[in-house]
Amino acid sequence: MNVGTKVALAVAAAAVTVAATSGVLVHRVTAADQLSTARSELDGRLMSDAYDYYAARKSPARLNPRDLPGPVKHAVDKGVRVTYLDHGTLWAATRVADGEVLTLSRSYAPEERSLAALDRTLLGVGAAATVLVSLAGLLLGLRMGRRATAAARTAESIADGDLDARVRPGGRDEIARLSASVDTMADALGARLEAERRVTADIAHELRTPVAGMTTAVGLLPAGPATDLMKRSLDNLRGLVEDVLEVARLDAQVAVLETEERQVSAMTRRAVAGSAEVGLRIVEDAVVTTDPRRVERILANLTANALRHGAAPVEVEVDGPVVRVRDHGAGFPADLLAVVHTSGPQRFRTTAPGAGTGLGLTIAVGQARLLGARLAFRNRPEGGAEAVLTLPGPSSS
Template structure:
């Protein structure tokens, strides 16, 4: 089935079609009424004139006087139906063609024959034809003018609707300062149409949402700040406890609380949108290897194609550290970190990401299956990736899609893909003395190498979290 173009679904197009159809219907109705009325009056006048002449000719015929040239008994060209009517003793009229011209006939009985007269109907027929052409031309002009005025009016409405929709999209993307600011909503005494009502409701909703989010952000930041001081004292006191299992449990809980507090502070800064990036050029492969070494996990690092990227090293290490920690905590070995140009993937072979994360992204304080963690690690990773201008995508790996090295482990698992902006190509020695081989994609001299490194504990034990020493977050939003 052939699908209609997308523009046919627009309000402007639908309004134009509606206006056109209604104008055509109205023009046809009015044109028909005028045509029938004028044509009926014209025929009536011509018929009356023809019958008057027929009366005069009848008197001449009865007195035996010669008949005029436009009258006669059984004249040539008289319609047979009108002749039969006269032979039945009745009078009648009819319009037909006679010698190539419209003619009005009138006939009456006369001694068993038909006495008839004719008058020229050309002028009357021309009047009706001219009227029809005038009606058609006027209808076309009226439809065109109405369509232009209607399209202009509808376009003004659709422009306001598009502006409202654009503001709604900006708000959904995180720009809580966006407002429609329809001038019709600023003056309460001014009548408002439906579009102004929708615009005002959207602005009110955005303001309310902004206030609530700002209140939540301030609350989160205040709570985290207030917790830092007692946690610092508690940590110092825990170190003074005698060695033993109870002391270890206290210290572990204190470390967990401190990590959670730092994560809350980081999220509050990300929510506030005040983060500043410290850009510098780094080799992506060595940076990824350092992150894995710092995590203390048995993670396999594969550098398929190294590249130089301009990014904030601390934030990038935070993102990769959280992804690696999440893969070990909620996935299954082996965990593989792959660098292929500006794309870094972290893959495990566990059950994969939960459905809600794939559809809506990481959600803070939500974990799956009762696992450890607070659901903040992936939330922080997504926020820091946005700050450095990278794209972070979460997906599951299907067994049938596996190729190469992935297939040898049985397939499946979770896959986090981080795509970084690359540095413009460099053809000269950079500041630290490393020579960059010229290329259009700005790749370093390791482009054609495939370097695979396994870092971390050889016994496959899983260490904690990211590069800042905090525990990794949960699969569902860590």
């Protein structure tokens, strides 16, 4: 149940409670006032009839009626002048000379009808007021719900990577403060990420020159195991620098697509070429319009990740515009899958120390987003990890 519904129900419940309580109070006060007035009036008439009785004048009062209620008779026997309401009849009685009981009675139906009419009026007014207040509460609740939902959706968009999303709140209540806090958080997060991107790109650019110099210097060294080790280390360092620069370009959204029509099978073959532990299976081929260099980079990164962190054999399957990369290892860690499905892979995060830089999946996800493709990760029920790349705009081949 959302906030708007809860507010509307709370306002409606309060309106019903207030209307019911007010109606009961008005009913009781009016009933007591009507009964007091009727008793006072009938008692006054009884006193007048008592004077008439002593003056031997005719009056509507009766002596010792047989239908006199027991409580009235009991009170009069104690010498009390009494008025009493019994089943719609109002009685007034007093003792006169010679132990006689002089009584007056009348129907209480007019007061009961008047009270019933008042109850109907109270019920109608209360129902109308409850409906109006409930509608006002519903409108207020819907407005609050829309504002809270807008803030939540903006926060979700920011979590998904849209750092330009803003709530732009209005008002001065708590929801406005929450919305303003979301916007402030987005501004701070965007500024921090931009600073990190600039630092990453600057470091990678600065490293290019010394790496190139070291490569030239190593090329002048005599052949030998130490030289080979240095060459391999420099190749790894150069690859890391290029990966960091690629991530920086993707973050800055300055990458340019060079699209053309290519067979999915051809791009996949080039991506896995030279990997003897990778098996390729073509279920159905397709021609897509895309940037082949970026598709091949995605598939090469996925295959390398499967070889490094999974277990052989690694299987690559082409099924139209869909390419699946599977391994037979332990699968993706649960925490990694949770992060991938919300904000994408964390850069420089690996499943084990010394197992790589953690940029492969980051680059693959960024390239797929740039191409308008879908890249999903999951663990297969029978074991092993699977990455599924779905390319857009296929045509049959």
